[in-house]
Amino acid sequence: MAGRTSLPVDRELRRLLRHGTFAEALHHALNVRGLSLERVQHHLAERDVRVSRAALSYWRHGRSRPERAESLRAVRALEEVLDLPPETLVSMLGPPRPRGRAVRPAGALDRRRLWPAHSSLLAAMDAPPDGQLAYLDIHEHVLVDENRQLAAVRTRLVVEARADRVDRCVIYLWTEEPSKPQLTGLRYCRFGRSRSDEESGAVVTELMLDQRLAVGERSVVEFEWIFPPGPELTFYHRRFTRPSRQFVLQVEFAGDVPANCVPFRQLTMESPRQLDPPLWIGASETAHLVVVDPRPGIIGLSWQWD
Structure with missing residues (x-):
């Protein structure tokens, strides 16, 4: 035609x-x-x-x-x-991705730009405005199993209240498989409300903090997602709507170790990827990415097997 x-x-x-x-x-x-x-x-x-x-x-x-x-x-x-x-x-699609180090965006991003499929869920849950909590430190450990599939993601957040009477943290998840992962391993918080959209794979969940925070007060939140079998995993990223102080991403490979593992950054999911030099994967079979003062946007690792 x-x-x-x-x-x-x-x-x-x-x-x-x-x-x-x-x-x-x-x-x-x-x-x-x-x-x-x-x-x-x-x-x-x-x-x-x-x-x-x-x-x-x-x-x-x-x-x-x-x-x-x-x-x-x-x-x-x-x-x-x-x-x-x-x-x-x-x-x-726009122009192809340029190579080289990224120019980091400043300021903040509307969470709808980074999580477009989650907007209706946030509205249905009447979620608090973005920015009430600042994420000072984010530590994520990603486990890729022997079948090269995502097995688990363990997250530790150090948060600081930017408003009074903050009592919850809202977390987002996207998965392409109909079987939803299990949220477990909660520490210093408890389950709140959750909304999901099976068609888009979007999930929004509230974690209720152990204590209500005043402006400037800090706390810690820990949780883990356990994933059912899915497609072969070739990258993992985190999306930042606000600046942070430190982001630590560890990707552990329980089976084959990829031939290369490359850090990348993007402003949004539709923006060009900016690539950094490949990371060394040592005897621990784990890639370690440490980013100080990450700016709003997307930061992650991508890899390829032989």
Whole structure:
């Protein structure tokens, strides 16, 4: 259908194609067409295009974006499968990612920019405004199991109140699998309310602090997510809406150790990735990333196996 030039009939899809992100437009187009990722794979294969289900899911939910030549070819084939005008999705991707060290953004980011799929859940839960708690120190330990799948994430937060009578911490999670992970190992806090959206994989959970904090008072929160079997994991990141003092990310590989492990930064999920030099993985089979004074945006590690 090379002659297609008109935009789709669906009003929301037209709006997203003009003003939304690549991930939002792709997600909505798939829903409008009623196509599962398996069916999309099948249609792409008929056009001699091979894309994994995990990659399609990452693109759909904004965890990564297509950039290589073969990925852009897949996006053009997706436009055909979804009956979209040529170059509609490709034009939303912007320029390819530059290499080198990142220029860190200043100030703060609206949490809706970093967690777009979570906005309705936050509204339904009437969550407190972002910024009432500052995260001074964040320590995360990520365990990748023998099957190269995400097994667990253990988190320790040092928080400081920026308002009076702060009694809760709101945490976010995104998962592409229908089976939700288990939140456990709570210390210095207890469970509050939780909201989830199975279609997008978004989860928002309140953790009630042991004590109500006044301005300037500090506390510690610890928790762990245990994940069911899922796709092969090739990266992990944390999203910062406010500046912090220190971020420590440890990724432990219980099975194969990847050939390389590279730190990266982004302003938002749709922004170019800025790459730092690869990290050394020693006898502990753990990559250690320590970032002092992280700025708003996304910081993480990506890796590849031989």
